[in-house]
Amino acid sequence: MKSLSLRETAYETILEWIVSGRLPEGSVTSEIALTGVLDMSRTPVRAALQQLETEGYVRIAPKHGVHIVPSSAWRVGDLLETWIALIQFVYGLHHRSRKAEFAEAASFLLRTLEEDTPGTPDAINRLEGDIWRQWVALGQNREMIRLHDMTAAKLRWHRNDRRWRAPHRTETEPCLRNLLRAVISSPEDSGPDFFAYLHILKKTWH
Template sequence: MQTRSLRQQAYETIREWIAANRLPKGSVTSELQLCAMLNMSRTPIRAALQQLETDGFLRIAPKHGILILDSSAQRVGDLLDIVASLALYAFEQQRHSRPDGLPAFADSRLSELRALFAHSEERGDDNADALCRFELDMLHRLVSQCHNAEMERLLRTTSERLFWTLNVRRWNAPYRPETSSLLAGLLASMKESPDGFRLRLFAYVRQLKRTWT
């Protein structure tokens, strides 16, 4: 097994701390503080911070510190638009290269979604975490059909910047019924016309934008 470099270890740990709110959004830290927290020298920490800045998690302000970026409405909207563009491109590619695969993909995901809803009703809870993971997994599976490593990396990075699985508001009252209908409709539209999928996708993304925190 390949050993992770110190830079990669630092990158993954800091990113996890941001996601877990150990480094809260809007807060300021420093290289020295992170060196102490990670018990590493400045070199791998600095390289990790530069990559995290490139990926949009933080901003390095020389002589002032490291600002953990907050989620402004504009920033969230831009990131969700990237997700929508990737999904639409993947759908179009699949429709032209393997049109028979889309109905099977849609039916499989719809079955999973119905099972999640049934499980939620049985337990008497919203099952929001599992539904968020389902959405993200569905998007990753759709994009992976393009066999394009750069697209897959962009989706992974974008969803991480959005803290996708931490944003559960759309699966709570009063938004849950509409979100359920929009997601089921989006999946069903994969078996219909391209225009139908596009309209369903845009409606679903609008719901994400209005409920994201």
């Protein structure tokens, strides 16, 4: 159990460094360097790197180090389709039984958007991503939550605030507001607003 706990700690830490940019895309590190920074033995770090390689975050090249795979190497369109399908599935499955919880999350984001100074594009983008994560978590399915987190991390969601900057914000914000209002007032009829938002999401992503 101790070894598994160390592996999970190493995995979560290295993944956070990749997503945050502390380990920049295209850079090279090594198992030895990571064991030193993490203050761990090589066994859990190696296991964590193998998992990260399986998931596409790194490429381990014997004698040449650990390469941080650029996000451009992933098929962003496929990742978006996966993320969209997951959000739609969870919402469709639970929006009636968990209506109050969905509405509460939607209300929080809508209030933020309707403030006079709702914050920087980066802050809104992060809040938007956090709200979708909350929605997936309402399904209480660990595999779905894991899939969401992995897909959002590969998309670099929290670093992709382009949609909340001019000129894209003029399309993104009204679509998201309409969706949030529909979720709050009439979730059964929110389908068209959902599709409109997802269309803008794909259109404005880079």
